[in-house]
Amino acid sequence: MRNFSLFYAVACFILILNGTVNAQIVISKPSLGFTQACASPSFNTYNVSFSFSPESALGASNQFILELSDGNGSFSNPITVHTTASGAVTTSPVNISFSLPTTIAGENFRIRVKSTNPTSISSSSNAFPAYYKLQDTPFSINNLIASGAYCSGGSYLLSIDNPGGPSNDSPLNYPSLTFKWFKETSPTTSVFVADGETLLVNQPGTYFAETNYGSCTSNSFSNRVSVSEASSGSTSNINSSLGNPYCSADGPTTLSAINADAYQWFKDGEAISGATSQMYDTNESGTYTVNIDLGNCMTSASIDLENTDFTSSINVEEINNLNDNESLIATVTTSANSPDFKWYLNDTMISEASGNSYQITQTGSYKVVVTQTSGCNAETEFPFIVRSAFPDVAEIPNVISPNGDGTNDTWEIPQQYVSGTNTIITIYSAQGNIVFSTNDYQNNWPDNNIEFQDINPLYYYVITPSNGKTKKGTITVVK
Structure with missing residues (x-):
């Protein structure tokens, strides 16, 4: 009876031992499909292959796990870079793709493979350099x-x-x-x-x-x-x-x-x-x-x-006088690349004007906008005024007759002193009081009725140009 019990115990131990041996697999050293891993946001896929044996020993829930060492080849804190689905891999050899972590940097990384059912670990792969290039463009110092x-x-x-x-x-x-x-x-x-x-x-x-x-x-x-x-x-x-x-x-x-x-x-x-x-x-x-x-x-x-803006000029003044039945041709000269021209009258774009010149036949506030359309995208504008021309008076008159007959009704002075020249015109009464003053004279004084008594009134004028000699004199107003 004792011998039978001993025989039974030995038989059970052998059966258990055989079951344990049969449940083991051997995983080969991983073979790398690359010699170095230089990953970036545009590329981060690498292949590794391995074999295992026997295939029959795999459990139905087995998973293969790819682990990555640190940059010195140590697996003390391995990083899992890929895990197969449960039972997805049943035959050998195996090819697996994986991606590197974005913080990876070092010269001696290694890969190893683990199985979960049954548990087994391969030897580590050959060492390889691995870097994730988060920034891969030139920079400044x-x-x-x-x-x-x-x-x-x-x-x-x-x-x-x-x-x-x-x-x-x-x-x-x-x-x-x-x-x-x-x-x-x-x-x-x-x-x-x-x-x-x-x-x-x-x-x-x-x-x-x-x-x-x-x-x-x-x-x-x-x-x-x-x-x-x-x-x-x-x-x-x-x-x-x-x-x-x-x-x-x-x-x-x-x-x-x-x-x-x-x-x-x-x-x-x-x-x-x-x-x-x-x-x-x-x-x-x-x-x-x-x-x-x-x-x-x-x-x-x-x-x-230096700047790459362009230079431009226009052939008209800021204020221009236009006589009846005359026209004014405004022309822009520019160094702009592929220039674009837009002309405006009283802030409304003139649709038919698109060249560097425009023939003006009516008064108003004009401007032309010049845009460089190639290279440096810059623009400049030239505003100017066109108004009815003042008469071309040669001398400063000292007598006027504001009687409404259309002749010599206002004090008309040479064009070099009128509106647009920034000349200060001041007129004083015989008592020394200022009766008129402007820097935009329109040849329009007197603009109201002057009372006549027994004598013709006498006034004094001072003409102060923005540059040039001051002019002084008298104006006698007659009926």
Whole structure:
């Protein structure tokens, strides 16, 4: 009886052992369909394959799980990058696609495969570099200023711009990214200098930064900056945020100087009041300079700022006299690219006028708007007035007879003093009182009846042109 019990126990143990052995599978080392994973928002799909045996040992609910190590190949905190559906995979070999996490960065990642029913883990794959390129476009440092300077014994700080100019996609907007700084050793070679978002330079040379994507090819690199030791009379550069030439129709451009302790800006040799910061906004072309205080020494910078706006002129005056049965041809001359012309009379667009010239036959308030339609989208306008012509009087009269007969009823003076010339006309009574004053004389005095007593009234006039000699005299009013 005792022997039978022992035999029974051994048989059960063998059956249990066989069941356990039969429920195990072996998963091969994963085979990678790539040598490096350089992912980006536009591409993030990678393939891995593996085999397992025996197929018959898989449980109906089994799942295969792809796990990703850290950048040093450690699976102490693995990242799951793909999990198959329960029971979806039943045959070997297996091909699986997966995507990388967007924060991934390192040179020695590995993949391994786990099964859930039965539980098994493969060996890890070959190591591979993997980076997710969140930012993969050129970016700016040093406000795109191509130079920097430091005093003897000092240093110059280079930093990645954030946000920088309107077209700058600063990599500092992506907190997971890291950066490397390099110094050029030739036009095509460079050496690594340091890691970080900034670099303190105390050696002359040309420096630039790159986003750290390791062995992955990347377009995330900065402009070059040449740094030198400042000496007496040394100069650096000024950057214009909208370029040079710039389009003033886009608003003011920002002029930027190198990092320093203090600044003073000048335009065309004249100091600009209050312009004592690293940056200066302007919408005017000209020669701009800045004196730069580096602490223990001084340097300066200069830029001849130009705009791509056009120049235009018109052949008529602000105020034009039009005689009866005459016409006036207004013509615009312009350097605009592919110009567009719109003419207006009393703020209403003249539909049939679309060229650079327009023949005017009636009085009114005119303007022409000139638009450059190619390149810098800018415009300018010329307003002008066309009115009935004043008579061409040669001399200033000293007698008028406002009796309503249509001859010599008002004091008509030469055209150089009438409306549109900004001439001040003042008329005084014999007692010295001002009876009339205007800077827009319409040849219309007197505009009311003058009372006559026993003698003809006498008045005095003073004509004060905007430029020229003042004229004085008398006016006798007769019946």
